[in-house]
Amino acid sequence: MAYEFGLDDVAYLASAEGTDALNVTAGLPLTDASLLKDLPALRARYAPREAALVETIRARRRAVGKLDSPDALLLSDTALQQATPSAVAAHRAADIAARHPGGVVHDVTCSIGAELLSLSTAAGLGGVIGSDLDAVRLAMAAHNLRGRPGVQLARADALAPCSRADVVVADPARRSARGRTFRLDELDPPLLELLSVYAGRPMVVKCAPGLDYRMLRDRFSIEVAVQVTSLDGGVREACLWTEAAGLPDRRASVLRTDADGVVRADEYTSTEPDDIDEPGVDEWIVDPDGAVVRAGLVRNYARRHGLRQLDPQIAYLTGAAVPPGARGFRIIDRTAVSERALRSALAAHDCGSLEILVRGLDVDPDRLRRKLKLRGSTPLSLVMTRIGRTGVAFVCEPGVRH
Structure with a gap:
């Protein structure tokens, strides 16, 4: 359970004395494995503020990459989330x-x-x-x-x-x-x-x-x-x-x-045109950014980048190139979605490790991967979806972000 700060904790941490204590605490590992060793030393020197010091430094470390200049912030784990x-x-x-x-x-x-x-x-x-x-x-x-x-x-x-x-x-x-x-x-x-x-x-x-x-x-x-x-x-x-x-x-x-x-x-935006070519399959499958999908702008995105859909009801797109910043999968084979068909197609391409992406089908990627028992040496991606009412799988080169 995360430590619950009080106003006295904040006043201490914001003081010159607290700043010095935070600098000392930041020099410790403070991992789950090291806490039993780190806490007694902090308690001996900073009691009763040792828990507030640890919580602050651990929260600052988790904030790296999320918040700017986290080492200057006072925050808790809950507030950070x-x-x-x-x-x-x-x-x-x-x-x-x-x-x-x-x-x-x-x-x-x-x-x-x-x-x-x-x-x-x-x-x-x-x-x-x-x-x-x-x-x-x-x-x-x-x-x-x-x-x-x-x-x-x-x-x-x-x-x-x-x-x-x-x-x-x-x-x-x-x-x-x-x-x-x-x-x-x-x-x-x-x-x-x-x-x-x-x-x-x-x-x-x-x-x-x-x-x-x-x-x-x-x-x-x-x-x-x-x-x-x-x-x-x-x-x-x-x-x-x-x-x-x-x-x-x-x-x-x-x-x-x-x-x-x-x-x-x-x-x-929804004000952009969304008329695109009829569905089909081209050289690349493009997985649009999740914000585009959540906002219901897949067709608008496709129009801007010269893409079309694999199926009108599915968010996967296809085209001759991958838009800048997007993730694409170059198709090398197409097969049915039965385990037997998948195992045969992947073996033919010497597949040893496999990323599985699924839309429109009730498939658990981790469970399917275990069942396929891959024994090759080539990393590949598998895009599984449906076109109309038919499930289809595309064996692809590993996904790349352009």
């Missing part, structure tokens, strides 16, 4: 600033301030406010935002508006007593209540990628624009924009970090 990656937050902050130049933005569920850090550096905003009910996380946010002028913090309930900000940002907690949830009424605070409280004001609400945003329109008649964002191939969130005149109904933001560490963004 809920925090938006810095690259995603920066992209959204730039969106908000472009749409509301000179506006004041209020993050009403600011937690440790990860979103505020990006908003505070977005060019063109007139001010940034953060509030949260959790006094401990608010104290962490105050430390994390030190030196950032123009950021105001307040302890407040997200469902009790306390500012006249031009834009409201919210990130309802996505966990219930049963674990991660996609139910609208189990978010904290509840999504429908948030949207009701701030009705008539531009609002940006971060939600889990699996949220059924269509239900908001179909069942509750709430009009929102939806932005699904991915980072380096992983879908991170679905973001709901209210008062969204001028925004596309659906948008996919595909963020990728290049070799120099710079985050590049490609945007796909």
Whole structure:
């Protein structure tokens, strides 16, 4: 169980004495195997703060690659799990600033301030406010935002508006007593209540990628624009924009970090044309980014890149080339999906290791791989899907990202 910080822990960690203690603690392994050895030494020197020191350093290490400059942050494991990656937050902050130049933005569920850090550096905003009910996380946010002028913090309930900000940002907690949830009424605070409280004001609400945003329109008649964002191939969130005149109904933001560490963004929207050639099979199979799939923009993506679908109901695309940043599989054989047919085709290509991708079929890749009993030496990929009502498998060269 994660350590529960108190206000006295935060005050200590933010002090000069706490900073020195964190530097010493950071020099220890702090692995699961080493904790029995590391803790007594820390307890002898820093009791009763040893647990807070360990939790902070371990959380900072887990934050590498997710949050910018994690070694300067106060955070807990739970807060880190809920925090938006810095690259995603920066992209959204730039969106908000472009749409509301000179506006004041209020993050009403600011937690440790990860979103505020990006908003505070977005060019063109007139001010940034953060509030949260959790006094401990608010104290962490105050430390994390030190030196950032123009950021105001307040302890407040997200469902009790306390500012006249031009834009409201919210990130309802996505966990219930049963674990991660996609139910609208189990978010904290509840999504429908948030949207009701701030009705008539531009609002940006971060939600889990699996949220059924269509239900908001179909069942509750709430009009929102939806932005699904991915980072380096992983879908991170679905973001709901209210008062969204001028925004596309659906948008996919595909963020990728290049070799120099710079985050590049490609945007796909429902306003783009989606007329493509009839389904077929070409040289390459392309697996579109998950944000494109979640946003329902597969055909728009295909049109932009000169691709077509294998089947009108399946998200796999095919074409003569792989779009930049996308993952593609060059087809070398095609076979039925029975174990016997697969085993024969893979043996013919000397397959020794196999990546299996499945869409549209009820297949467990790990279980199937064990059953195939591969004995060759060549690494291959297997793309399994259906065309019409018929299952089909494509033996491919190992997937490559172009």
